[in-house]
Amino acid sequence: MEKRRNYSRKREAILNAVRSTTSHPTADWIYEKLKPEYPDLSLGTVYRNLAQFKEDGTIISIGVVNGQERFDGNVKPHTHFVCSECGCVLDVPEEFINPDRMAQIEKEYHMRIDSADLLLRGICPDCFKKIR
Numbered sequence: 001m002e003k004r005r006n007y008s009r010k011r012e013a014i015l016n017a018v019r020s021t022t023s024h025p026t027a028d029w030i031y032e033k034l035k036p037e038y039p040d041l042s043l044g045t046v047y048r049n050l051a052q053f054k055e056d057g058t059i060i061s062i063g064v065v066n067g068q069e070r071f072d073g074n075v076k077p078h079t080h081f082v083c084s085e086c087g088c089v090l091d092v093p094e095e096f097i098n099p100d101r102m103a104q105i106e107k108e109y110h111m112r113i114d115s116a117d118l119l120l121r122g123i124c125p126d127c128f129k130k131i132r
């Protein structure tokens with residue numbers, strides 16, 4: 001029983017950690033953040049829970065940036081920007097994919113589209129200042 005409670009406490013802490021930041025964290029980042037409070041936490045537990053949250057639609061994955069998968073607690077439709085200098089992931093609160101056009105594409109190509117993501121790449125404001 002104690003073990004089970006401990007398990008769900010960790011699960012909740014992992015979810016809260018993802019939701020507490022807009023930095024689109026990696027599993028490593030979450031592990032480092034929670035380790036002081038949960039000394040027996042393993043990276044495997046973090047990975048497993050993130051995979052489960054992702055499957056449930058509680059969080060989303062932005063994909064792999066510089067070799068590490070990035071997660072987002074904000075599941076509302078928005079677009080992501082990845083900086084090719086520092087690897088930061090920023091939110092762009094816009095949808096570039098037009099739902100009407102998607103409906104047309106479904107008809108045209110005889111397919112059902114469940115989701116669409118657009119990833120913008122370039123130089124973030126901070127890096128842009130540095131290179132100028």
Ligand SMILES: [Zn+2]
Nearest residue numbers: 083086124127
């Ligand atoms: Zn940058």
Ligand SMILES: [Zn+2]
Nearest residue numbers: 072074080091
């Ligand atoms: Zn985001």
